[in-house]
Every structure is written in structure tokens, then in C-alpha cells.
Amino acid sequence: MTARPGRVVTLTLNPALDLTVRADGWQRGQVNAGQDLHQTAGGKGVNVASILADWSRADRDRAGQGETLSVTATGLLGQDNAAPFEALLRDKGVVDAFVRVNGATRVGIKLVDGAAQETTDINLPGLSATPDTLTELGAVLTRLCADADVVVLAGSLPPGVPADHYATLTAGLRCAGVFVALDTSGPALTAALAAPVLPDLIKPNIHELEAALGRPLTSDTGILAAARTLLERGARIVAVSQGERGALIVTDAGAVFARPPRVTVVSTVGAGDAMVAGLVSAHLSGLSLKGAARRATAFSAGTITRLGPHLPAPAELADLTAQVEVTPA
Template sequence: MILTVTLNAALDLTYRVPRVQPHTTHRVGEIAERPGGKGLNVARVLAALGHDTVATGLVGGRTGDALRTHLAGTAPGVVDALVPVCGQTRRTIAVVDASSGDTTMFNEPGPTVSAQEWARFQGVYRELLTGARAVALCGSLPPGLSAGSYAELVHIARSAGVYVLLDTSGEPLRRGTAVHPDVIKPNADELTQLTGFTEPLHAAHQARRCGAHAVVASHGPQGLLAVTDEGTWRASPPARYEGNPTGAGDAAVAGLLSGLAEGLEWPQRLARAAALSAATVLAPAAGDFDTAAYGRLLSRVKVAKAAE
């Protein structure tokens, strides 16, 4: 089983409007509601790839109830082990401008989590780890949790002997990296913020010095750069694809962990991650991946060993 953790889950709303114009009133033509939060996106892709997948994290309030209902409806292969909290799960509103295709986002902060709720979550997390091959810790932290919360979860997973991937940003990434996760998956900005370096290879090496055993940095349409103790690789899709990049990073995480669980070597894991990522950009619905495109891309992603 692969476990995913989403501490700041969300009810994602997508609004389509003819054109976004600040300081005016927009009649929303079309609404979509779906479960959001990076760990839940990872879980959906893992389940679609046929892996036993358990999603935990924190949910609360009416928006939390709506999220769970949508999760059961849209990702039936994902076991819902979300832990209830008193506050209300945040909404995110993505307003899609039909004239330009651009998106304007409004993200609520999320519920304030108490110390008691955090302790209760950790208990559930420890239990779930006993059956897990790997765990993905993904996304932002809700209010109330300290910046060291992911570091605690990394430490617990490492102590339990479970392979742990961390995908977050800022101070929670810095602290989580310091306690030696098996892999971190920053994008270019997150990697620069962590290390102070803008050159990808330098930055990835520096991130390993900060504590990560391996670094898989995502560079949007250019693909992935992996620096590990077995070598350094670049995984590049055959072309640049136009589309919606929402969830592309989460699909890459699912690719890495599913490959690990199947005993694939780094180059094959990276090929899968890059192919899933590109197939997500190509999918008509944000955050889903295009199964046919994934199949086509998998053999065409180029994975090249790079100089250290």
C-alpha cells in the first residue's frame, strides 16, 4: 500500500467566465467541484495506476463533507482515511477566463488545527504506516500547525522504515529536508528558495547537502532532474506540450512512488514520472491524466545520465 498525506486538503471549485475583469460582477456559467490538495491528487493517480492507495490528512466542516463525497465518487480506488478536525476545510476557487484560457486563483487558508487534533492525526498516521510501502507528504500546512510538522512526519516514517517523499515549500520544506527524507520533489522556485541557487544542478546538489537522500526537481515542460546517490539523470518529454499544468507535479510524485513500489530502477521511475506529468498537462480535465497519451509518451521520454 502507498499512503498519501494531505494536511491542508481543499474543495476545489472551478468557475468559467467569459472574461475576468477586476471590480465588476461576473455571472459564472459553469461550476466544477472536486477534491483538492496535492496528496489527494497523488492518491487519485496512484489508484488509477492500480496501486493500493490510502489517503489520510485532515478534513472538517461542510466543505470537508463535500470533499469526501466527491472523493468517493471520483476516486473509488482510494481508501479514505482522512481524520476529522473541528475547523472547515478550505475552498480554492479557480476562475478560468474563456477569452484567454488564463486562471485566477483564490485560496482560502484552511482550518486552524489544534494541538489535540495534531496528536490524534499522528496516532492515525503511525498506524497507517505499519501497512505502507511508501508515503507521500504533500502540500501546504493549515493554520495552527508549526513549520516543523512535516519534519515530525518524515522522522516518524523513517523510524518506521517507510520510504518517504516530501513535496512542500518554504520553511516546512527546509525543516523537513533537514531530517533526511528519501526524496524531495521541489519545482525550480521551491528549490531556489531552499538552497539559494538558481542553477538547477548546483541547487539539487545543495539540497542533498541540506539533508535529502535524493532530489527530483521538476522543471515544467523541460521535465525532471534527479540527483541521487545512484547517479544523476535528466528525464525529458519528447516535446513541449500546451495545456493545464495543474496536478502535473502530483502526477510525477505518483509516478516516482508507484515505480518504487514496483521495484523499478531510477531511470524507469523517472520516465514514468515525466510521462505522467506530460499526460496530465494534455488531459482535458485539470488534474487528471490522459491514459492514452501516457502510454504513448512512456516509451518516448528520454532519460539521460548526466555528469555529477
């Protein structure tokens, strides 16, 4: 189904410039040979925006008609190393509405072992938000969200931003009738899930959900019960990703487990962000629960076959979608 026209805004308060080093078979404490170095602008909301732009462009080309989706990315961006972010957004056709701040955006180092298909992350500290920059960003958000269909709140919170920031934004946006998707972790997720008003779409991984709820979820039954509790409190879609095992996706229409096809993993960076993008695009397309599960899982599987937040070509994506196994949960 072709997506209806829509406007998506992604918010990334703590973006990262990702440096990915491929060093097959690297060993801790040893001198290791690297095979490749790749730099890409990242951060959860940036990744979601990039992937949605890929999907929109492919959908537009396939349908042979006008633009189907407008994607805008905003947040806080260090002006000292903004160029890679500006280039990515420009190349993807994403509207750049980031607020520039003094200093450099944080750097994340990814050590990729292709032989073991493992990625080790080293995240360096980044910028701190000031009251003035948050005020400026608040004005930008108010303007952008006035006619947005979906707002994606994604990623960690930098120093200077209170833990309940996403919860506060969610309450205001949902009151205005905007569909809110949340993908975060730690105190920000804990605060969001404890708030009176929950996001429409919540996409934690299993470990993030356990930490936010303060208890282990050791069985599929327990995970399903936790997701349904969130639905009862106002969420519309809860997707709990569990790595290569797949994802549990729950709505009022039911619950399914989506298992991805086997692919050659280049980097797992952005896999969860791709799932969020898939679920958002499925919402805009009006897909069924099973259709949404297939699309989101295929987006995730396709993204990990390459470096950076990019979807594979439409034919490859269609093949991956067909291979996703969706079963009742």
C-alpha cells in the same frame, strides 16, 4: 513492469476544495464571461492518492490479476464540506482515513484562461489545527504507517501546525524503515531540508527550492549541485520541476533531465502532484532512473490535459511516456 503489491499512505493537513472557472481571455478589473465551472476535491496528498489509484487500477486491469496497490489518504478534513472528498476517494477506491474536524475545508479558486493556457490561483484561508486534532491524527498515522511501504507528506501546513512537523514525521518514519516522499514549500520545506534526517524523495519546484535554500539557482549546474548536496545528506531521489521546461531528477545512479511532450493544457493544477505519484509508482515498480523520469513526466503531462487529479486512459498515457525526452544532466 508491473508494480509489486504495496501500501501507500498520503498525508494532507491542508486540503482544498478547488473551484475551477474557465474564462478564456479574461481581463482583470472587467466583467468577464465564464465558459465552465468545475468543482473537485484537492490538496496535494489527495491528488497523489487519486492519481496512484488510477495507475493501480489500470495496472491491475492490464495484468489481469489481483490488486497491486492499496492507497490510503489521511489528514484533516472539515466536516461541513467533506462530501466532495468522500465521493472522490470512494470512486477511486482510496481508503478514507481523514480525521473530521469542525468547520469547512478551505476553498481554492482557479481562473483558467484556455486561450493563453494560464491558470491564476486564489487560495482562501482554511481550518486551524488544534492540539486535540493533531493528537488524534497522530494516533491514526501511527496505525496506518505501521505496515506502509511509502508515506507521502504533501502540501502546506495549516495554522496550529509547527513548521518542523514534516521534519519530525520524516525522522520517525525513516527510522521505522518507511520510504518517505515530501512535496511542500515555504517554512515547512525549509525546516525539512535543514533537519538531520531528510526524506527519501524530495520534489520541489525550482522556486520552492530556491526559497528553501535561501539562494538563487540560476543555472542547471547550480541546481544539480544543490540536488547532489541533498543526496549526500541522505535523500535518495531529488526531483526539481521547472514547469513546461521539464524536470531534473537526481539519484545516486545519476542525473537526468526529462522534457515533457507538448500537450493541450486544460489546467496545471496537480501537475506536481502527478509527478510525485509517478515517482512513487516508479519506486514501487523498481524502475530505472530513466524509466522513473519518463513515467513521472508522463503522469504530469497527462494530468494537465484534464480537470481534476486524474490520469488519462492507459493507451494515451503510454503514448505520452514514449514521447518524453530523457537526457543525461
